[in-house]
Amino acid sequence: MSRRWQRSGKRIGPALAGAAGVLALAAAWEAYKALVPDDGWVLGEVRVLPRTSDVAMPHLWDMAARAAEPLTSAPDSPPLWLATLQGAGFTLGVSAVGWVTGVVFGLLVAVLMARFVPARAGLLPWVVLSQTVPLIAIAPLVKRWGAQLEIGTFDWQDWMSVAVIASYLAFFPVSVGALRGFTSPDAAADGVRLDLFRAYGVGWWTTFWRLRAPSSVPYLLPALRLAAANAVVGTVVAEVSTGLRGGLGRMIVEFGASASADPAKQWSPIAGAVLVGLAATGLVALVALGLRRYRVEETA
Amino acid sequence: MTAVVVSGAGRVFDGGSGAGTVALADVDLTVGEGELVSLIGPSGCGKSTLLRLIADLDAPTSGSVTVFGKPADRAREDQDYGIAFQQAGLLPWRSVRANVELPLQLRGRAGRAERAARAAELLALVGLADFADHRPDQLSGGMQQRVAIARALARSPRLLLMDEPFGALDEMTRERLQDELLRIRASTGAAVVFVTHSIAEAVYLSDRVVVMSPRPGRVVATLDVPLGGPADRAARGIELREDPAYFERVSAVREALHSGDTAPDRVPS
Ligand SMILES: Nc1ncnc2c1ncn2[C@@H]1O[C@H](COP(=O)(O)OP(=O)(O)OP(=O)(O)O)[C@@H](O)[C@H]1O
Ligand SMILES: [Mg+2]
Numbered sequence: 001m002s003r004r005w006q007r008s009g010k011r012i013g014p015a016l017a018g019a020a021g022v023l024a025l026a027a028a029w030e031a032y033k034a035l036v037p038d039d040g041w042v043l044g045e046v047r048v049l050p051r052t053s054d055v056a057m058p059h060l061w062d063m064a065a066r067a068a069e070p071l072t073s074a075p076d077s078p079p080l081w082l083a084t085l086q087g088a089g090f091t092l093g094v095s096a097v098g099w100v101t102g103v104v105f106g107l108l109v110a111v112l113m114a115r116f117v118p119a120r121a122g123l124l125p126w127v128v129l130s131q132t133v134p135l136i137a138i139a140p141l142v143k144r145w146g147a148q149l150e151i152g153t154f155d156w157q158d159w160m161s162v163a164v165i166a167s168y169l170a171f172f173p174v175s176v177g178a179l180r181g182f183t184s185p186d187a188a189a190d191g192v193r194l195d196l197f198r199a200y201g202v203g204w205w206t207t208f209w210r211l212r213a214p215s216s217v218p219y220l221l222p223a224l225r226l227a228a229a230n231a232v233v234g235t236v237v238a239e240v241s242t243g244l245r246g247g248l249g250r251m252i253v254e255f256g257a258s259a260s261a262d263p264a265k266q267w268s269p270i271a272g273a274v275l276v277g278l279a280a281t282g283l284v285a286l287v288a289l290g291l292r293r294y295r296v297e298e299t300a
Numbered sequence: 301m302t303a304v305v306v307s308g309a310g311r312v313f314d315g316g317s318g319a320g321t322v323a324l325a326d327v328d329l330t331v332g333e334g335e336l337v338s339l340i341g342p343s344g345c346g347k348s349t350l351l352r353l354i355a356d357l358d359a360p361t362s363g364s365v366t367v368f369g370k371p372a373d374r375a376r377e378d379q380d381y382g383i384a385f386q387q388a389g390l391l392p393w394r395s396v397r398a399n400v401e402l403p404l405q406l407r408g409r410a411g412r413a414e415r416a417a418r419a420a421e422l423l424a425l426v427g428l429a430d431f432a433d434h435r436p437d438q439l440s441g442g443m444q445q446r447v448a449i450a451r452a453l454a455r456s457p458r459l460l461l462m463d464e465p466f467g468a469l470d471e472m473t474r475e476r477l478q479d480e481l482l483r484i485r486a487s488t489g490a491a492v493v494f495v496t497h498s499i500a501e502a503v504y505l506s507d508r509v510v511v512m513s514p515r516p517g518r519v520v521a522t523l524d525v526p527l528g529g530p531a532d533r534a535a536r537g538i539e540l541r542e543d544p545a546y547f548e549r550v551s552a553v554r555e556a557l558h559s560g561d562t563a564p565d566r567v568p569s
Contacts, residue, residue: 201378
């Protein structure tokens with residue numbers, strides 16, 4: 001069955017390409033380090049190529065060796081790689097909460113805009129405007145607001161502020177993508193399917209669940225992927241700017257501060273961030289797998 | 301009771317500014333129970349617009365439309381008609397069977413088993429019994445169109461509205477589906493309003509051909525086609541397509557179409 005072959009090929013393809021990409025990056029790193037002098041290239045007053053000294057660009061094997069050593073010189077300190085993995089797990093968890101929150105909120109906004117045309121005109125500019133607010137500026141604000149929040153015995157945690165910021169970034173692509181998807185039957189040649197649903201005499205919500213929502217999937221999946229990337233970046237940046245402990249963002253800042261003494265150390269949390277990104281991409285791929293029925297090409 | 305009565309119907313589309321397009325002006329049309337009436341005319345003469353008025357997918361700016369004695373909107377709410385367009389408009393994420401079941405699933409109380417039985421029956425009727433579990437994108441254009449027709453028949457409507465349903469198909473497939481439509485008509489007794497660009501198709505299928513003309517869209521002639529009932533026609537098939545009586549009607553429709561071009565004021569015969 002050639003069809004099945006193609007399909008499994010499609011599934012293995014991206015993984016191979018990804019692995020090849022990582023190898024190519026590693027090779028480029030070491031090649032650059034080997035070819036460019038330690039001090040980089042300086043033309044007149046301007047440094048056109050960055051330094052390649054072991055402080056600025058440690059060898060990959062030095063990074064790996066450092067990851068195997070303990071985190072600090074304290075006697076019971078865990079190895080660096082374990083601390084990094086724990087940090088990555090924490091960051092991934094916060095990102096996931098932010099992603100889910102952002103996706104739910106983005107879908108709600110999109111439904112609202114699809115259902116009420118005046119809401120579309122009123123909301124869409126704000127949705128776009130919301131993303132021009134600098135993240136660094138709002139992060140401490142969100143943290144302060146959260147700290148003042150008191151709902152019965154519910155206690156606002158600092159990580160929740162970070163998740164809120166991540167969701168703030170995740171919601172944008174989802175709301176825009178879902179709106180395009182929900183309204184795609186209006187544009188589809190002559191709107192035959194919408195005419196059909198009208199001929200069946202069913203209401204807006206039935207039409208939504210049976211036609212608009214399934215039609216939106218091809219538009220929604222890229223948006224979910226973008227939202228996942230945004231959620232991870234948002235989490236790491238918000239960890240830094242709110243000073244939240246436990247995640248990769250804080251580790252990158254802390255280790256970066258001691259980079260001249262221990263240059264290989266800060267690369268561990270950076271690699272951890274890459275891992276978090278890969279995990280997030282994988283999770284979205286699972287969602288896509290669950291929705292594959294709706295990804296079929298348009299038919300006549 | 302008559303299936304469709306359109307009286308003095310007009311439809312003007314606002315072009316935003318100025319006079320607007322008169323898509324239909326003062327159209328009268330009556331379709332009897334079980335009758336097949338074709339609408340034919342050059343592009344832009346308002347065939348689709350007229351069909352959409354009957355289907356209550358659009359509202360007339362003047363005049364009235366009744367379907368089985370009810371206002372068109374009531375008839376739509378009651379799902380008194382089935383409809384098919386030039387594009388099959390199947391839902392690609394549903395199997396062929398689930399596509400045919402769609403109207404039953406959206407409205408009405410038919411249970412799962414009942415729906416499946418009805419879908420199987422309809423797919424057999426259009427010759428696609430073996431394709432129930434296929435996806436629409438695995439079917440050819442002609443097969444997709446047959447699924448769309450089966451779907452239109454799902455609730456056993458006594459009126460079928462069809463807008464160039466065979467328009468995108470090749471001649472062979474087209475003639476096969478025409479025979480199929482005749483057989484379906486013979487077995488269901490449904491009235492049909494059929495929009496087409498093809499004179500041959502209109503004559504072959506119809507009891508009556510309504511010739512329309514553009515700017516403004518109106519009916520210029522109505523011609524009877526006394527070539528026998530649908531079962532009869534389907535049985536004769538190719539032989540009917542070569543019958544002199546058939547050719548005579550084809551010529552008559554062609555003349556009416558061309559005189560519609562030059563003498564817009566000609567009264568319906
Ligand atoms: N939604 C609309 N808005 C504005 N004008 C319209 C609209 N629908 C149809 N018209 C105009 O009404 C006239 C009749 O259109 P209609 O689609 O009914 O023609 P038709 O006979 O079905 O043509 P064809 O054979 O090409 O399908 C055309 O001039 C068209 O431009
Ligand atoms: Mg048309």
